[in-house]
Amino acid sequence: GDSVTQMEGPVTLSEEAFLTINCTYTATGYPSLFWYVQYPGEGLQLLLKATKADDKGSNKGFEATYRKETTSFHLEKGSVQVSDSAVYFCALPFSGGGADGLTFGKGTHLIIQP
C-alpha cells in the first residue's frame, strides 16, 4: 500500500542552522504530498503541499520539492529558529474503494537550541 518514510528523530540543531528532513514515499501514480507540523500540546496543521511532480511547496521559510525520480519530498529551511521546534509529519493521501484519508509518516521531532 501507499506509505511514507521519514528520517528518525530527534533532530537537534542550533538556531540559524540549515534544516533538511528527509521523506520518501511509495505510491501508485502521483498523489499530492503534504508536510504537517505539530507544536507541543496542539493538533497537526498543514505546513505546505505540492500537488504534482516538480512542484515546490513553501510556507514560513520552509520548502519541499516533489521529485518523482527519487520519490522524495524533503523538507528544507535555510535558517531555523527556536520557534520551529515541533514534530514534522510527511503525508500522502490514500484512496480507492471508498477509502479516503492521509497516511502519515512516524514524525520527526525537531529541537532547535538557542
Add this chain to the structure above:
Amino acid sequence: NAGVMQNPRHLVRRRGQEARLRCSPMKGHSHVYWYRQLPEEGLKFMVYLQKENIIDESGMPKERFSAEFPKEGPSILRIQQVVRGDSAAYFCASSLQRANTGELFFGEGSRLTVL
C-alpha cells in the same frame, strides 16, 4: 470561524470503563477523520465518516471501538471497556473535500489515560 473542536481535552478512565470523545468539525465540513497517536509513534488512521455514514473504518479495531457522525451534533468516538493500551491522543480532523484533494484541519486532540 471556529476550528475543529474536540472535547474533552484530557480524559482519565479506569480499566473496563467507557470513553466517549467528541468532535465538532469546522463549519461547512462534511468529512470527518479520526486518528490515534501513540507515544513515540505516528498518527494512525482509524475511521472516516460523512454525515450519518461510516465510509471507511479499516483502521479501527473491530472490538470495543465505534464511531458515529449523526445528522445533528458532533462526531463521537466511543471506546468500551477500555484497557491500558488504549491510552493515547485521539485526533479528529475535518475537511471540505476528500482528503486526497484538500487540506485536513485538526483539532487539538483528546488525551486518554487509562489507569
